[in-house]
Amino acid sequence: MYLTKLFPAWKASMATLLLFATIGCGSPQQAAPAGTQPDKKAESQVAKGIELGKNGPITIDFWHIQATIYGDAIKEMVAAFNKEYEGKIIVKEVFQGSYDDLNKKVRASLQGGGLPAVAMSYESDTLEYMKADKIVPLDDYINDPVNGLNKAALDDIMPGVLARQRIPEYNGKTMSWPHGNSSMGVYYNLDLLKKAGYEKPAATWQEFEKMALDITEKTGTPALVMGNGNNGGTFRTWLRTYGIDPINLDQSGVNYDNPQALELAGMIKNLVDKKAILFAQDTEQEFTNGRAAMEIGTTARTSSKLDLVKDKFKWGITLIPQGKSGSKVTELYGGNQVLFKTTPEKQLAGWLFMKYFAESKAQSIYAAKTGYFPATLSAQNTDLLKKNYMDNPQKKQAFEEVFPYARIDVSSAARSKMDTAVGEALQAMTAGKLSPADALKKAQADSTKALKEFK
Numbered sequence: 001m002y003l004t005k006l007f008p009a010w011k012a013s014m015a016t017l018l019l020f021a022t023i024g025c026g027s028p029q030q031a032a033p034a035g036t037q038p039d040k041k042a043e044s045q046v047a048k049g050i051e052l053g054k055n056g057p058i059t060i061d062f063w064h065i066q067a068t069i070y071g072d073a074i075k076e077m078v079a080a081f082n083k084e085y086e087g088k089i090i091v092k093e094v095f096q097g098s099y100d101d102l103n104k105k106v107r108a109s110l111q112g113g114g115l116p117a118v119a120m121s122y123e124s125d126t127l128e129y130m131k132a133d134k135i136v137p138l139d140d141y142i143n144d145p146v147n148g149l150n151k152a153a154l155d156d157i158m159p160g161v162l163a164r165q166r167i168p169e170y171n172g173k174t175m176s177w178p179h180g181n182s183s184m185g186v187y188y189n190l191d192l193l194k195k196a197g198y199e200k201p202a203a204t205w206q207e208f209e210k211m212a213l214d215i216t217e218k219t220g221t222p223a224l225v226m227g228n229g230n231n232g233g234t235f236r237t238w239l240r241t242y243g244i245d246p247i248n249l250d251q252s253g254v255n256y257d258n259p260q261a262l263e264l265a266g267m268i269k270n271l272v273d274k275k276a277i278l279f280a281q282d283t284e285q286e287f288t289n290g291r292a293a294m295e296i297g298t299t300a301r302t303s304s305k306l307d308l309v310k311d312k313f314k315w316g317i318t319l320i321p322q323g324k325s326g327s328k329v330t331e332l333y334g335g336n337q338v339l340f341k342t343t344p345e346k347q348l349a350g351w352l353f354m355k356y357f358a359e360s361k362a363q364s365i366y367a368a369k370t371g372y373f374p375a376t377l378s379a380q381n382t383d384l385l386k387k388n389y390m391d392n393p394q395k396k397q398a399f400e401e402v403f404p405y406a407r408i409d410v411s412s413a414a415r416s417k418m419d420t421a422v423g424e425a426l427q428a429m430t431a432g433k434l435s436p437a438d439a440l441k442k443a444q445a446d447s448t449k450a451l452k453e454f455k
Helices: 001-004 009-020 068-084 099-112 123-131 149-157 159-164 192-195 207-219 232-240 259-273 281-289 299-309 346-357 359-371 383-391 393-401 415-430 436-453
Strands: 058-064 089-095 118-121 180-190 222-228 279-280 293-299 313-317 332-334 336-339
Touching: 001 009, 001 259, 009 332, 058 068, 058 099, 058 346, 068 089, 068 299, 068 346, 068 359, 089 346, 099 118, 099 123, 118 123, 118 346, 123 293, 123 336, 159 222, 180 299, 180 393, 192 207, 232 332, 232 415, 259 279, 259 346, 259 415, 259 436, 281 299, 293 299, 299 313, 299 393, 313 393, 336 346, 346 359, 359 383, 383 393, 415 436
Parallel strands: 058 089, 058 118, 222 279, 222 293
Antiparallel strands: 118 336, 180 293, 180 313, 180 332
8 A cells, every 4th residue: 555655656657567467466555574475384396305405505606797785785685595594505696797797608608507596687688598498487486385475475576576577478487586676767966957947857858958958058067977888778768758669569670760769869969969968988977976967877876876976966866758658657677587497406495595585674675775676565664674765865766756657668689789779870870970860760770680680
């Protein structure tokens, strides 16, 4: 009841998310503590003949991409798990760099061996590992009377988060499990906005263009900082705010060459030409040092913003501007976890770790230490997270103003390559080598080619 009272749009946005689910979950209004477990007296179907710890603890690897405060949170959660399963399971967390680095190492292991028990994975990566037949469907573990989750525990998982693990491309199976969830939001320097006569970022892209020009002219500071690398994924999300799916639901094609995309591309080109957009390698450094009025990016960086901004200026985070679609949307970020095919003992140990990681105790630690949102409803009722949100109002603002509208895009193994193709076309546009119209034609052609390569 907490969420539906707090967010009037929560039910609608979550209902949209649930369209991606192939297996229904319970109503979020009936949440129970995520630690609620099945009857331990029942017989396990996934652990027949397995007695963890009988011959010493089972050691498994968990590959992830998280360093700094995120890595610290992982270490704390892994240490807590290892203490709880002392003598039975030892999890070794292994930082593997970026998602691309992690995926490359998994790909190499798919061919040469040495796979971990558990690894972080986006939907596109999970589809790739499914194709190689190297990951384990989780339904037998979830439904196990001893080691699984009962209905109350499943109902406690955020509907959109659970839906991510059961997208249609998984053919009715649960192929991943929650890790962390964040959204695309817009961070804003309230002092700079007020200097230009604004209280918060514009609600629509049309208003945003005028606002950005005003801020740049009146403050002498670029309105928006963007990464100087590939912005194809960012543009895909912005286009979705117009009610357009850049990737067809059936993955039969793409849709980048349309009037709405041209409007967005034209806005970007105009703001770049008028020096209202600053490109930088480290966008967070530019924003937190007051060298840009706004930064659009993942809410997972809210904690690091708090640490870096301190009392330099007043700031906040809210939903990105919207197109003309009438319903609000932003990207749902954050990796999931997959269980690789190893031995029955390591698979069971891996599942127990995944289940622990997604429960309220661990999720409240993760959310409090980082800018990620908890995967469970009951995590918000923990003393740790309630105090954290009270002490850090921007994290609460992100949860209230951004997360209710977050949903995943169409999942495709080709999405990363398509984003790269679109990003390269946009880079050519901002460099003056292509007009917005020609850039979108190139984005359409190159992303279509990329999609076909993965058919």
